[in-house]
Amino acid sequence: SAVISQKPSRDICQRGTSLTIQCQVDSQVTMMFWYRQQPGQSLTLIATANQGSEATYESGFVIDKFPISRPNLTFSTLTVSNMSPEDSSIYLCSVGSSTGYEQYFGPGTRLTVT
Amino acid sequence: AQSVAQPEDQVNVAEGNPLTVKCTYSVSGNPYLFWYVQYPNRGLQFLLKYITGDNLVKGSYGFEAEFNKSQTSFHLKKPSALVSDSALYFCAVRDVGTGGFKTIFGAGTRLFVKA
Numbered sequence: 001s002a003v004i005s006q007k008p009s010r011d012i013c014q015r016g017t018s019l020t021i022q023c024q025v026d027s028q029v030t031m032m033f034w035y036r037q038q039p040g041q042s043l044t045l046i047a048t049a050n051q052g053s054e055a056t057y058e059s060g061f062v063i064d065k066f067p068i069s070r071p072n073l074t075f076s077t078l079t080v081s082n083m084s085p086e087d088s089s090i091y092l093c094s095v096g097s098s099t100g101y102e103q104y105f106g107p108g109t110r111l112t113v114t
Numbered sequence: 115a116q117s118v119a120q121p122e123d124q125v126n127v128a129e130g131n132p133l134t135v136k137c138t139y140s141v142s143g144n145p146y147l148f149w150y151v152q153y154p155n156r157g158l159q160f161l162l163k164y165i166t167g168d169n170l171v172k173g174s175y176g177f178e179a180e181f182n183k184s185q186t187s188f189h190l191k192k193p194s195a196l197v198s199d200s201a202l203y204f205c206a207v208r209d210v211g212t213g214g215f216k217t218i219f220g221a222g223t224r225l226f227v228k229a
Contacts, residue, residue, distance in 0.1 A: 001160070031215055040202065043158075043219040058216075092157065096215060101165055102148055103217065105158040 002027050002095050004106035012112045013083055020079045021109045023093030028073035031096040033103065034066070036089045039110075043092065049076050083113045116141045116209040120220040127195045128228050135190040135203050135223045143211020147188040149179055150219075152202040161203075164188060175199070195227045 003026040013019050023032065034046040047055045047068055055068040069077045080087050093106040118139045127133045139145055149161040162173025164181040172178045179190045188205060205220040 004157075033215075040222070040224075042204065042221045045216060048215065094158075097160075100215075101146060102160045102163050104160065105150075107157040 001097070002029060002104045004093055004095060004104060006091075006093055006106040006109050008109060009107065010110040010112075012114060015084055015113060017083055018079055018081045019083065019111060020077050021091050021093075021111075023076045023078070023106055025074045025095055029095040030073070032070060032076045033094040033096075034068065034076075034078045035092040035094060035105075037092055037108070038089055046078070046091075080111065083111075085113045087111065088113045116145075116207055116212075116216075116218050118205050118207045118218055118220040120203075120205055120223045122223050123221075124224045124226065126226045126228065129197050130194050133190075133192050133195040133199070133225065133227070135205075135225060137188045137190065137205030137220060138186050139188060139205070139207040140186060141207060141209040141211070143209050145188075146208040146210055147179070147181060148206040148208075148217070149173065149177070149188075149190050150204045150206060152204065152222075154201070158204065161190070195225075197227045197229050200225055200227045 005024045007022045032049045035043040037043045045058050046061045047057045049055045049068050049070040051070045051073050067079045090108045090110050092108045094103045147164040150158045152158045164171050169181040177192050202222050204222050206217050208217045
């Protein structure tokens with residue numbers, strides 16, 4: 001299984017600012033995913049990020065609000081822009097397994113917007 | 115559209131007793147089905163999956179799940195619960211027919227195992 005790290009692990013940010021979350025994987029992976037999870041709640045897919053192409057966003061999420069970079073096969077960033085308290089959540093990075101079925105998840109970034 | 119339902123917000127079981135966490139799904143084609151577990155203050159961990167073949171699949175930590183196509187269910191089971199099994203469990207589905215990798219997660223079921 002892949003080992004995934006995320007930075008920062010948590011942050012408290014002011015309304016109107018932006019935060020960039022980093023996701024590092026210990027092996028090369030084709031597909032990376034960004035999810036949002038309210039504590040104790042289900043996961044909502046924000047976007048799928050493949051190296052060398054534009055990220056694919058799910059309904060309700062737009063690139064201007066959640067720009068994603070995927071410069072290589074082991075790294076990705078998600079920026080939460082012009083934050084509001086409604087953006088307070090846990091943001092999870094995930095990668096597809098080598099089998100192409102299950103996913104592995106990072107520890108998450110807990111974001112609080114005040 | 116694909117969806118997954120976990121009808122129980124919470125399941126309580128005594129240690130040593132069998133446990134079941136329920137999951138039903140809806141897809142237009144054939145499903146890939148998964149169970150993940152989230153321990154407090156930790157990321158999600160993959161438990162097991164059904165792709166094809168035998169309807170009973172075994173996974174990590176003694177868990178197993180049975181795929182029932184007629185009932186569109188994929189319930190998670192364990193013969194003897196441990197206190198350490200207390201966690202948040204997510205069922206997830208992917209529609210094979212879409213050809214994509216998008217996975218839909220259920221709302222989660224919190225399992226409490228009492229000593």
